Amino acid sequence: MSVAADASRQATAGGASIDALMALVARDLSAVNTVIMQRMQSPVSLIPQLAGHVIAAGGKRLRPMLTLASSRLCGYQGDRHVGLAACVEFIHTATLLHDDVVDESDLRRGLASANTLWGNKSSVLVGDFLFSRAFELMVEDGSLEVLAILSKASSVIAEGEVMQLVTTSDITTTEAAYLDVIRAKTAQLFAAACKIGGVVADRPVAEVQALEAFGMNLGIAFQIVDDVLDYSAKQATLGKAVGDDFREGKMTLPVVLAVASSAGAEHSFWERTLEALEQHDGDLETAIGYLEARGTLAESVARARDYATRASSALAGFPDCPERRALAEVVQFCIERAY
Amino acid sequence: MSVAADASRQATAGGASIDALMALVARDLSAVNTVIMQRMQSPVSLIPQLAGHVIAAGGKRLRPMLTLASSRLCGYQGDRHVGLAACVEFIHTATLLHDDVVDESDLRRGLASANTLWGNKSSVLVGDFLFSRAFELMVEDGSLEVLAILSKASSVIAEGEVMQLVTTSDITTTEAAYLDVIRAKTAQLFAAACKIGGVVADRPVAEVQALEAFGMNLGIAFQIVDDVLDYSAKQATLGKAVGDDFREGKMTLPVVLAVASSAGAEHSFWERTLEALEQHDGDLETAIGYLEARGTLAESVARARDYATRASSALAGFPDCPERRALAEVVQFCIERAY
Structure with a gap:
């Protein structure tokens, strides 16, 4: 059975989750969490306090799980993937801390964000600390190839x-x-999280590139769906904030597509709300109405589905195994979140 | 003639400058500037705009000059020190950008600070970019030892x-x-800037440690004098801002020493102005009056002088040469700035 066929069947059936992935890497992930807890320590107590808040609130640990599963998919038997998965999570946490300062976010995954609790200054500096700590961990690992991948990823993220x-x-x-x-x-x-899984396993270039392509396309699909969810009624029923992107004037795909085909009063609405950021009660509902009328939420999900297909296809060259199936299911999970 | 004796004679004579250092490393520093200009580029034009503003405003380039002079002091003949000096300057610039956000500074070396011109968000993110770019440059250089030194330095700076x-x-x-x-x-x-000069020259541990000790003690002396200057009439006559630290409630050495020996109305003054940050017109002048009455500005300079002596002593094991003399003069320059 090809991965693509598998993927499309699951998408139809629904119910994809990251449970299989979590079960597969549970032991490794627990080791990653230990490294994270050890290496976020500092004699300056505010650092582990603040970092601990963000990391504990910490979501699904999707990115480090990608490193763990990718290395196992490549048959890796050592333990370097644990420290490198912790690096990936540190880099991610550092960007979250700086993001929340940049976005002036009050909430992060339903909890008060670090900048709300400790101030922007601490968030900037603890982000810097975690970022530096990630590089210290990479240096301990000792692979210049991994250092090249993650330092490049970090500067591209900032760009x-x-x-x-x-x-x-x-x-x-x-x-x-x-x-x-x-x-x-x-x-x-x-992409980097997946790629380094192949690098530690010392796999041929083609395989490493396939993992990179998998991660890149998964990441694009993931972010598009995330951006759709910010306008989604489902997200609202889950108690998550809706409309953050709208309030900040972020040009995410549903809006980009809607604005491009708008005219007249509808175009003026976008000019007022997104360009001038003059927003009143009811504007978010009006915006969602326009997006639904133009079908751009569904269109965005369709785009995400294209990238998801590419992600699954990138796994085709790997032998059928629990890791490959779990990674393919993560792709489906990312898409099904949209519904 | 011992370095210590040389140092004390210069201190008496006055007139130390960084001119000798600048002349010695001028060619190398020009190569460093070329690397900086090349490697701060990005297709995202705001990045070179903002980074260029900070780097051009860029002060004396003291830290990269320390890397250049240290490596030459060690007899290094290659060109790796150029790229590594650029890394040091990128890390320094990234911390300046984040500092100005943290301090809410409006001015940086008499010019509008980047956060004033482009906003805090851009400053945080371009700082992240320069920091990542520094690590990319180090990876290209390929020394895990240098990567260890500078990643450790970066996390200690954040701490x-x-x-x-x-x-x-x-x-x-x-x-x-x-x-x-x-x-x-x-x-x-x-310390790191000096140490990597010895590392690229592949010198014995004792020499590398001597350079590290030189840099560490120079850095301490430099910062103490900087903190004294923030309360200094001389600084005011140079058109530089005075009293920033006071307004922010920063506990710098002159204030730490003054508060420790204060009582009564004087202690209440520090509680109101530094602890509660309730400040009125004339408070800075009152503060300077207390510091002068208690002699803590002079006492701080005396402390700086102790560290300067240690810095100069750390150079004693190196052969007498233009680089050693230039570095010793930088130490004197740091102290003489206070007068």
Whole structure:
């Protein structure tokens, strides 16, 4: 059975989750968590306090799990993947801390964000600490190839974040520009997380590139769906904040597509709300109404599905095994979140 | 003639400058500037714009000059020191960008700071970019030893910045705590900049450690004098801002020493102005009056002079040569700035 066929059947059936992935890497992930807890320590107590808050609130640990599963998919038997997965999570946490400062976010996964609790200053500096600590861990690992991959990923992420800042409130932003932003700010780290799994396993270039392509396409699909969810009724029923991107004037795909085909009063609405950031009660509902009328939420999910297909296809060259099936299911899970 | 004797004679004579150092490394420094200009480029034009502003405003390039002169002092004949000096300057620039966000500074060396011109968000993200770019450059250089030194320095710097944040407005801050802060936030990068000069030259451990000790003690002396200058009439006549530290409630050495020996109305003054940050017109002048009455500005300079002596002594094992003399003169220059 090809992965693509498998993927499409699951998508139809629904119910994909990351449970299989979590079960497969549970032991390794527990070792990663130990490294994270040890290496976020500092005699400066505010650092582990703040870092611990963000890391504990910490979500699914999707990125380090990708490193763990990718290395196992490549038959890796050592333990270097544990420390490197911790590096990936440190880099991710550092960017979250800086993101929340940049976005002026009050909430992160339903909890008060670190910048709300400890102030922007601490968030910037603890982000810097975790970022540096990630590089210290990589140096201990000793692979210049891994260092090259993750230092490159880090600078591309920063470029992506700046691009996002520049396109914010710019309603002429194109789909291509949006894709450049999310490729850099999100997908690059997914790609790097998977790629280093192949590198520690010392696999041939073609396999390492396949893992990179898997991570890149998964990351793009993941971010598109995330951006759809910010306008989604489902997200609201889960108690998660909706409309953050709208309030900040972020040019995400559903909006980019809707603005491009709008005219008259509808176009003026986007100019007022996203460009001038003049927003009133009811504007978010009006925005969602426009997105639904134009079908751009569904269109965005369709785009995400294209990238998901590419991600699954990238796994085709690997032998059928629990790791490959679990990674393919993660792809489906990312898409099904949208419904 | 011993370096210590040389140093004390110069201190008496006055007139030390960094001109000799600049002349010695001029060619190398020009190559460093070329690397900096090339490697701060990005297709995201805001990045070179903002980075260029900070780097051009860029002060004396003291830290990269330390790397250049240290490697030459060790007889190094290659060109790796150029790229590594650029790394040091990138790390320094990244911390400046994040510092200005943390300090809410409006000015940096008399020019509008990047956060004033482009906003805090851009400053945080471009700092992240430069920091990542520094690691990319180090990876290209390919020395895990250098990577270890600079990744460690970076996390210690972040720890120092957080320590400074925690001690701000804490008028019980001790001299030891102050020294911990400046050792981490400032002296660590001076030490690393010098140390990697010895590492690229492949010198024995004792020599590399001597360079590290030189940089560490120079960095401490440099920062103490910087902190004295923030209360100095001389600084005011140079058109530089005075009183920034006071307004922010920073517990720098002159204040730490003054608060420790204060009582009554004088102690209440520090509680109101530094702890509660309730400040009125004339408070800075009153503060300077207290510091002068208690002699803590002069006492701080005396402390700086002790570290300067240690810095000069650390050079004693190196052969007398233009580089050693230039570095010894930099030490004197750092002290003489205070007058």
